[in-house]
Amino acid sequence: MSDNSHILHPTKTGNSVKDNPADNTLLVTGRKKRILLASLFSNFFVLLALYCGVISVLLPNHIAQIDPANKANNLAIVMTSALLFTIFAQPIAGALSDRCRSTWGRRSPWIVGGALIGGLAIFGISMTTTVAGIAVFWLMAAISLNCMNGPLATVVADRFLPENRGIASGFVGAGSTAGGTVGIIIAGYLAWNLQLGYLVFGLAIVTCCIAFVLINREPSTRTLEVEPFRWGTFFKSFWVSPRHYPDFGWAFFGRFAMFLGYQGVVTYQLYILQDYIGLSVKDAxxxxxxxxxxxxxxxxxxxxxxGYLSDKFQRRKIFVFASSILMAAGLVIPLLVPTLNGMYYYAAILGLGYGAYTSIDMALMTQVLPGGGKQAGKDMGILTIATVLPQSFSPVLSAWMLSTFNNDYSTLFIAAIIFVFASSFFVLPIKSVK
Structure with missing residues (x-):
């Protein structure tokens, strides 16, 4: 079996794509395509349910129980303590998965291994009663889950042709955003029993990832050739020059700005409901x-x-631009209407924008990869830094802003509006994608 990286840059004739089905052994069609779409939806649903449920509800409640007076600063410490170790986890795991040769293919060993270790670490958080202990177990979980997330996201680039990636990205985006929402709901109802909450999310991610690789079996890569490993070449490959690959650079910084704004509000959403809207802990x-x-x-x-409309019209940029503007508009509402009803309106508008953004953003990302995606695992991992870094950095920025502006949570919405609005303009200079 030959290397399948060439499926990422097929020859175009007009609006059609020519490919050799005999060569593209990873491509899925018909029933297998539908199963893979459903599996991607399910996996990203569970993964984001875990992330959002733990980050937005379980960790804030856990940390507040340990030290209520310093909850905001301690949450920032826990979230950022993993930054230096996890920021490169996805690109390194992606690069190693590109080189992986096993009976189960390139991505599957990383998907299962990362889920197993991450799930155990999530449950480990429930066993500790100190902020330091939480930070250690969260670090273990973050590294492992990032090593799983990178190869999992690369499946879109591996198995779908560019003209079909809008709907694939739509399923991933819908699963991610729906999972994040449901995860917060479940975690909110399990906040009274933190140990049970951590256990539910840990078991769910392990079960889902094992099912994914069994149902969507990758062909063996044991007989594929692999270039000799050289440390210098390996580490140099992680630098993607914005001058040589400007579209890749614009996509990276656009995603970075959007998530920096979005995460700054979402991470502190529980505290916003308590200290900005004025709800009790239970009501919040x-x-x-x-x-x-x-x-x-x-x-x-x-x-x-x-996702459907993006594939139909073969347009990505206009959807990413419009969804970012819509998200910024949603973030304005709590400033004008700082009530629980205002938060409900904010949630509805933000959901429309964020759902559209995540559904199209991944499709756009797969089409700006250097070299047509020859090192898709590594390059998709680099792009995920634009998601991981804001998740780690935004709590620090938010904690600093709250400290500087006398615990005024309206400043978080103002900063989020600025970053999300700015992100919409980074997509406009991209030339290789319409």
Missing amino acids: NYAIGTISLITLVTLLFSGLVS
Whole structure:
């Protein structure tokens, strides 16, 4: 069997794509395509349910129980302590998965291994009663889950032709955003029993990833040739010059700005409901579930519809641009209406924008990879830094802003609006994608 990286840059004739089915052994069609789409939806659903449920609800509640007076600063410490170790986890795992030769293919060993270790580490968090202990177990979980997430995301580039990646990205985006919403809802109702909450999310990610690789079996790569490993070449490959690959650079910085703004509000959403809206701890945990449910409905609709329309018209940029503007508009609402109803309106508008953004952004990313995607695992991993870095950095920025502006949570919305609005303009200079 030959290397399948060439499937990422087929020859184009007009609006059609010519490919040799005999060579493209990873491509899926018909029933296998439908199963893979459903599997991607399920896996990203569970993964983001874990991330959002743990980050937005379980960790904030856990940390607040340990030290209520310093909860915001301690949450920032826990979230950022993993930064230096996890920022490069996905690109390194992606690069190693490109070179992986096994009976189960290139991506599957990383998907299963990362899920197993990550799931155990998530449950380990429940066993500790110190902020330091939480930070250590979260570091282990973050590294492992990032090593799983990178190869999993690369499946879109591996198995779908460019003209079909809008719908594939739509399923991934819908699964991610729906999972994040449901994860917050479930975590909100399990906040009374943190150990059970951590256990539910840890078991779910392990079960889902094992099922994924069994149902969507990769061909063996044991007989494929692999270039000799050289440390210098390996580490040099992680630098992608914005001058030589400007579209890749614009896509990276656009995603970075959007997630920096988005995560700054979402990470502190529980505290926003308590200290900005004025709810009790109990009411805030229930309200965060209602907010997430509203977001779920709007994002599922916008995510799947946007993915379908993007493929139909073969346009990516206009959808990413418009969705970013819509998200910025949603973030304005709590500033004008700082009430629980205002948060509900914010959730509905933000869901429409975020669902559309995530459904199209991945499709756009797969089409700006250097060299047509010959090192898709590594390059997709580099692009995920634009997601991971803001997730780690935004709590620090948010904690600094709250400290500087006398715990005024409105400053978080203002900063988020600026970053999300700015992100919409980074997509405009991209030339290789319409």
